[in-house]
Amino acid sequence: MNVIVLILIILFGGSALSFFAKKITPQASSVLNFVAILSATVLFYTSGKPDAVNFSLGGFNLEWQLNDFGYIFASIVLVLATLISLYSIDYMKGMPHLGYFNSNFMLAVASMMGIVMSNDFISLFIFWEIMTWSSYLLVIYKGRHETSKIGIKYMIFSAIGAYAMLTAIVLINSRVGTTNISDAIELGALGSKNILIPILLLIGFSVKAATMPLHVWAPGAYSESPMSFTALFSGALSKMGVFGIAIVFSALMMDIQFAISAIILQQVIMWLGGITAVVATFYALIQDDAKKLLAYSSIAQLGYITIGLASGTKLGVMAGLFMAVMHAGIKAVLFMAVGAVERQVGTTDMTKISGLIKKMPYTFYATLVAIIALAGVPPVGGFVGKWMLYETLITSNSYFLVIVIFLSSTAAFLYSYRILFGLFLGQEEENVKDVTEAPITMVAPMVIISTSLIVVGSFPGLIFEPLAKGMAYLGYTDVNWNMSMLQNVWGDQVDLIGVSTTIATVFILAVIFITLKGYKGTRQVSTQDISTSGEIPWDHENMNYQQDFFKPFERAFSGMYKGNMEKFWVEIGGAISSIANFVRKIYTGNGQTYAIYVVSFLALLLLILNK
Amino acid sequence: MCSLFLKTSHQKNTSTPNNKNMNDIIMTVTAALVTTVMAFAVGMLYGGIVRKLTARVQNRFGPPVYQNFIDLMKLQFKKTNIHHGLMSHLGPVWIITAAVTTLMFIPILHGGMLLPGFSVQNLTFQGDLIFIIYMMTFGSLGMALGAGETGNPNSAIGVTRGLSLMTGFEIPFVLALVALMIQYKTTSIIGFMDIQEQTGTWMMFANPFSFIAALMASLGMFRYSPFDIVGAPAELASGPASEFGGKYLGLMMSGGSIFAFIKLTLYVDVFMGGAHSIPELLIKTFALYMVPVFYGWVSPRYRTEQAIRWFYKWPLIFGVMAILWAIF
Numbered sequence: 001m002n003v004i005v006l007i008l009i010i011l012f013g014g015s016a017l018s019f020f021a022k023k024i025t026p027q028a029s030s031v032l033n034f035v036a037i038l039s040a041t042v043l044f045y046t047s048g049k050p051d052a053v054n055f056s057l058g059g060f061n062l063e064w065q066l067n068d069f070g071y072i073f074a075s076i077v078l079v080l081a082t083l084i085s086l087y088s089i090d091y092m093k094g095m096p097h098l099g100y101f102n103s104n105f106m107l108a109v110a111s112m113m114g115i116v117m118s119n120d121f122i123s124l125f126i127f128w129e130i131m132t133w134s135s136y137l138l139v140i141y142k143g144r145h146e147t148s149k150i151g152i153k154y155m156i157f158s159a160i161g162a163y164a165m166l167t168a169i170v171l172i173n174s175r176v177g178t179t180n181i182s183d184a185i186e187l188g189a190l191g192s193k194n195i196l197i198p199i200l201l202l203i204g205f206s207v208k209a210a211t212m213p214l215h216v217w218a219p220g221a222y223s224e225s226p227m228s229f230t231a232l233f234s235g236a237l238s239k240m241g242v243f244g245i246a247i248v249f250s251a252l253m254m255d256i257q258f259a260i261s262a263i264i265l266q267q268v269i270m271w272l273g274g275i276t277a278v279v280a281t282f283y284a285l286i287q288d289d290a291k292k293l294l295a296y297s298s299i300a301q302l303g304y305i306t307i308g309l310a311s312g313t314k315l316g317v318m319a320g321l322f323m324a325v326m327h328a329g330i331k332a333v334l335f336m337a338v339g340a341v342e343r344q345v346g347t348t349d350m351t352k353i354s355g356l357i358k359k360m361p362y363t364f365y366a367t368l369v370a371i372i373a374l375a376g377v378p379p380v381g382g383f384v385g386k387w388m389l390y391e392t393l394i395t396s397n398s399y400f401l402v403i404v405i406f407l408s409s410t411a412a413f414l415y416s417y418r419i420l421f422g423l424f425l426g427q428e429e430e431n432v433k434d435v436t437e438a439p440i441t442m443v444a445p446m447v448i449i450s451t452s453l454i455v456v457g458s459f460p461g462l463i464f465e466p467l468a469k470g471m472a473y474l475g476y477t478d479v480n481w482n483m484s485m486l487q488n489v490w491g492d493q494v495d496l497i498g499v500s501t502t503i504a505t506v507f508i509l510a511v512i513f514i515t516l517k518g519y520k521g522t523r524q525v526s527t528q529d530i531s532t533s534g535e536i537p538w539d540h541e542n543m544n545y546q547q548d549f550f551k552p553f554e555r556a557f558s559g560m561y562k563g564n565m566e567k568f569w570v571e572i573g574g575a576i577s578s579i580a581n582f583v584r585k586i587y588t589g590n591g592q593t594y595a596i597y598v599v600s601f602l603a604l605l606l607l608i609l610n611k
Numbered sequence: 612m613c614s615l616f617l618k619t620s621h622q623k624n625t626s627t628p629n630n631k632n633m634n635d636i637i638m639t640v641t642a643a644l645v646t647t648v649m650a651f652a653v654g655m656l657y658g659g660i661v662r663k664l665t666a667r668v669q670n671r672f673g674p675p676v677y678q679n680f681i682d683l684m685k686l687q688f689k690k691t692n693i694h695h696g697l698m699s700h701l702g703p704v705w706i707i708t709a710a711v712t713t714l715m716f717i718p719i720l721h722g723g724m725l726l727p728g729f730s731v732q733n734l735t736f737q738g739d740l741i742f743i744i745y746m747m748t749f750g751s752l753g754m755a756l757g758a759g760e761t762g763n764p765n766s767a768i769g770v771t772r773g774l775s776l777m778t779g780f781e782i783p784f785v786l787a788l789v790a791l792m793i794q795y796k797t798t799s800i801i802g803f804m805d806i807q808e809q810t811g812t813w814m815m816f817a818n819p820f821s822f823i824a825a826l827m828a829s830l831g832m833f834r835y836s837p838f839d840i841v842g843a844p845a846e847l848a849s850g851p852a853s854e855f856g857g858k859y860l861g862l863m864m865s866g867g868s869i870f871a872f873i874k875l876t877l878y879v880d881v882f883m884g885g886a887h888s889i890p891e892l893l894i895k896t897f898a899l900y901m902v903p904v905f906y907g908w909v910s911p912r913y914r915t916e917q918a919i920r921w922f923y924k925w926p927l928i929f930g931v932m933a934i935l936w937a938i939f
Contacts, residue, residue, distance in 0.1 A: 357760060358696060368756075377749050378742065390741050394792050399934050403786055410781045413748065414774045417755055421767060425698070425759035492739045492798045499712070499742075506711045510704040510862070517858050522692040524700075527762030529693075533848050545767040552915030553775040 003043065003050035004064050004117055010040045011110030015103045022099030030092055033102040034085040037109060041078040052119070060179055063119040069470035070116040072321065073243045076328045077116065077236045081109045083445035084235075087336050088228035090439045091343055095226070101141060105229060107134040108237065115240055121169045121179045128165065128204075128240075132158040135237060138229045139221045150220035157207050157217045165204030168197050181247070190248060191255030192262040199265065201248050209241025210299045211269075211306055212276040216565055219283075222295035227339025230291070234298045235332035242302070242324045246309045246317070250474035253312040269310040274401050277303030277408040282560050285415040285550050290338045290348040290423060293415055294331065297374070300408060301327045307405070308389050313396050314476050315488060319388035321467045322460070326373060326381050329449045333370040334419075336446050337363050340438040341423055345431070350422030351546045352431065355527060357424040359435040364424045366446035373453045375416045376409060379500040381456035384486060391488035411553075418549055427527045427544045458500040459484050643715060647869065649889075650714055650876075654868025655679040657897065661904050668908050683864055689857035695761040702757015703859045706866035709750025713873050716743060718800055720892065721808065721885050739798040740788055743877065748777070750866065754851060761854035769850025772915050773841040779922035780831030780838075786930025787825035790818055791881065794937035800877070804885040815882040821933035822882050826902060827926035831918070832874055833900075835907030838918050846912075875899050 014036030022029040052065035066074065085105070092098060111134060114127030136158070140151035173179050175194055176187040184190065190198050203214070210218040222230050249269075252262050277300045284296035305327065308320025340363050341356065342348050357364045373382035386409065393402040437443065456463055461483030468479040480487065484496040530543075537543060548554075554561065586597075659676040666673025694700040751773065758766035791814055792798050795806050807813055815822035831838045842850045855863060875896035879886060883899070886892035913921065 355762070357698065372752075375748075375752065377745055377752060383745060386745070387741055391798065394789060394798065395796075397793075399789055399793055399938070402789055403782060403930075406785045407778065407782055410778045413752065413777065414771075417752070417759075417770065417774055420756065421759045421770075425756065425762075426767065427762035488798065490796055490798065492802070494739060494742045499716075499746075502712045502715050503708055507704060507708045510707045511701065514700065514704055514858060514862060517687075518690070518692055521690045522694065522858075525693045525695060527695055527760070530695075530761060530763040531848065531853055533765075543764045544762075545764040545771075550771055550775060552772065553778065553919065556775070556779075556916035556919035 002053055003047045004053050004066065007040045007043060007113060008110060008117075010036055010043070011106055011113060014040075015106040015110060018106060019099045019103035022102075026098040027089070027093065029099050029102045030085075030089040033106055034082070034089060036106060037078070037081045037085045040113075041082045044074065044078055057122070060122045061120065062123045063180060064114075064117045064123065065119050066117050067119070067470075068466070068473040069246070070243075072325070072466055072470045073116040073239060074113060075466070076239055076325060077109060077112045080236045080328055080332050081232060083449065084228055084231045084332060084336070087231070087339075087442050087445045090441045091228045091336075091339055092226065097141070101138065101226065101229075104134045104137045105232070108138070108229075108232065112236060112240060116243060119181055121172060121181060121184070124181070125162075125165060125169060129162060131237065131240065132162065135229075135233060138233075139225050141226055141229075142224060146220075147224050150217070150224050154217040154221045157214055161204040161207030161214070164200040168200035168204065171197050171200070185247075185251040185254075188255060190251035192252065192259035193255075195259075195261040195265065198248050198252050198262075202245065202265075202269065205241045205244030205248065206306075207241070209238055209245060209302045209306065210276075211241075211302065212272050212279065213565055213568065215276065215280070215299045216569055218299050219292055219295040222298060222335075223289065223291035227291070227335050227342060230295075231332045231335040231339070234294070234335060235328040238298065238302060239324055239328055242305055242309065242320070245306060246321065246474065249309050249312060250317070250476065254475040266310050266312060270307050270398065270401060273303040273306035273310065274404040274408075275303075276300065276306070278404055278411070279560070281408045281411045281415065282557065285411060285418060286554055286561070287415075288349060288351050288422075288546075288549075290341070290350055290419055291335075293350075293419055294334050294338060297412070297415060298327075298331055300412065301331070301374070303408070304385075304389060304405065307401065308385075308392065311392050311396060311398070313392050313489075314471070314479050315388055316392035316396070317471055317474075317476055318464070318467055318479060318481070319385055319392055321470065322388065322463060323382075323385035325463055325467075326385050326453070326456070329453055330370045330374050330382065333366050333446050333449045333453075334374070336442070337367040337370070338423075340442050340446070343442075344435050344438055350418070350549075353423060353429060354421075354426035354432070354544050354546060355424070355428030356432055356435065358428075359432060360424075360437045362437060362443045362447055366443070366450040367424065368420065369450035369453055371416045371420055373457075375413055379454075379457045379496065379503050381453045381460065383457065384460040384496070387486055387494060388488075391486075391492070395489050414550055414553065422546060422549070426546070427530075427542055429542060429544065458496050460486070460496065646719060647711055647714060650869045650872040651865055653893065653896070654870070654872040655683070655865075657871060657900055658868060661900075664904070665908065679864070679868075683861050686857055686861035686864070692857035692859065694859065695854065698760040699757045699854065700859075702754050702760075703855065703862035703866065705753020705757065706750040707862055707869075709746060709753065710866040710869035710873065712749075713743060713746045714869060716746065717873055717876050718804060718880055718885065719876060720889075721804060721887050740792070740800060740881075741798060743800070744781075744785070744788075747870070747873070750870070751777075754863070758851035758854070763854045765847045765849075765853045766851045769841050769843065769847050769853075772843075772847075773851065775915055776831055776834075776838060776840060776918055779919040780828040780926075783824040783922055783926035783930040784828035784832070786927070787821040787828065787933055788881070790821045790824075790930070790933035790937040793934070794818060800880050803881050807884040813882060813884045818933055818936055820929050820936050824926050824929040824933055825878065825882065827929065828922070829874070829878065829899070830903045830906055831922060833871070833903040835903045837907070837910035837913040837921075839907070839912055840915050840918055843912070871900075872896070 018029045018032045021032045050066055052063055054061065054063050092101060108131055111127045111130035115124055115131065118124040118127060136151060136155050139154050140147050169179060172184050172189045176184055176189045178184055207214045222234055225233060280296045280300035280303065284293050284300060287293040287296060305320045305323050308316045308323060338348055344360065345353050347353060369380060373380040376382040376386035390402055461481060464481035468481050471479050486494040656676065659679045662678060663673045663676050755770040758770055791803065797803065803814065834841055852860065852863060878899050879892065879895045883895050886895060
């Protein structure tokens, strides 16, 4: 049997099975979830390149095949889904509606695999809708009043995206007479001549990637879903938007009839990405809830990725895709870590917890590495993507955009520190006294991904290789890459092996020095034992600094916090409803009015025809 | 003449670690050690000179210029040391790691030489300005983690102030550097030094706005008054460092001194044509160092938000003008 069909059968079938498996025990459904995804992953990597699947549906030719570009995203989805479903077994233990959760989880995975293997727009759209619905059902999993509001917001924006995409598909079919993706691109359906089609497709894809101004659903949806799904949501599902944006932009850039409209669209999208990055970062750093913080940070990171893809240069697209892979790993770890904290402590409010480092050391390690990668500090993987993005923008005349990105990355240090300090550092609070480390099935996936982020920091070539192949499929041929050397178009380089060996050598020497020097006279004291500048605190007086963490920053940039995208959409909603109100007046319910409409329409028609 | 430098600075293709012989490795390590010691000594000495000068300006007698070395010795010989856990134990290690690593990627003298007399190269050719900017944050972030774990609220407040301040001065600094990058189509420090050698014009004259913006950014970078909000004497009890003493504080002090040298050398390399000899380097760096110090003598401390906003007025305008200068 064809491998593609087999993988889809395993995943879709698994989805149905795990719904009924909860009848045995709820736990069985979670385990089945993991086993099914694991077997699909194993099958995916052990079988060679699968053959194409062709069949006809309602007069359209559907084609499923795994190309080199889809392979990147299929890997992201499968690897993340396997590790997250392992994590999910213990995370979801004891929670209600496990069958519902697991079957939708797997449905989301299956539909994402469908999307990356679709070679035509019709099946892409069908899988896209399955993905939207299954994720919607998981967003409203908690079933609270606020949750349903957030769910509706997500659904409305997804619907806007879906309509835009559907319109684009219809237009493509009417202009070039095919819905096959590569054929349509070859015939120039996504080129500057038909600029409306790329715009509509970008709207559709940008909703999932949560680019401004279509991001409004994301903070709520990311933080309200169960964390084991959010890890997949932000890690893999948002990458489907990236997948689409990359295809649209490469088609636009490769088009022979390249026109000014394409450049305008490119600049608009790049600046939208830049503004997304800055504004989301600024909102991330004033959040007190760790989940909300990560949700905003997720939006910001996708802004960078969008810029990279839209830049259209080889280095830029490489940077965008590389950051997409990195971000998948980073956000999966971070959401899993916050989920672990939530499960062990009971809250993710950073003003209520602190000092978890000694209670949950492995979770801290995973979070630390992921945060270093997120901040883009060498020698961890995140730096590679950041470096490539900066160099792209500097070498391709986007001088002011690079400053915007720099502001956003520098401000990202603030929320990076906030989450590490808020959860793990500071004085221990009373309520974390009896907290223990999360179970091994939850810790292991985080540690595995984190450690691989370190490896990629020195050997980014491991990821460049599939990326270069994927880019060749998109039309960016002859992409230069090295196992551990970065290079821009001006020939300036960074040798990552040199960097990481120097860091490791100095670090080890310094650790030996500071540990051995005066070893006997060195002792560890508790976090209560601190200098208080002469004040004597009460026994239970905790001096944790958690409230209004970045208040001075907020004051300095008070202008940035005034605008609100939510208000903008409420205004738009109001405008639409007043237009609808006006349109409704046409339908008076009076037969005579309708008769006038008919007569005047006929008169108009006659006038036009007579001309 | 220039081809000589280009040749030395682009040797990366021919010499990989694998075919280096033992002698080369020993030379490299020795040179690296000597550079580190020199950077440390110069940084400490400059600190001492500033303490003395500041005291004279304030009509005090002041400590001797070698006071910093005495302080360091005292710290290293403390019999008891305390820490608050692994991260606070490692905090100073991050600083020294970042300082030494960054130093290895900064050309001290022309041609990427570590020191005159050593015919070996720095690792300079493998890093560019963007890398340096990010590498410099590595230490402060590590230190921030160490300071955070101590549980002292003053440390955490100091760290948040430091990070907030960074969002201020980084922007004019990056604007200045990006202006130079697009003007001369290179991002490597060696490249900038070569260009200045070829044209005979220092960058500070080739793009004056860029230099002004970078100089203004340096005021925040060195954290002298009015930007001494992180340590904030008499307000935050020395901020992030408040829980560190003995060997920990000693290592932090050494790292800080190396960083001071790094920042000064970076400015000299990029804007003032680099240096051909150590005395030349010392004169140029000392002249640069006096700018934040002088400004500090006559300015009272800002509040954090005032400090950040300060960078979004004139420094930002000069930075944007630098870019416009580079384009047109």
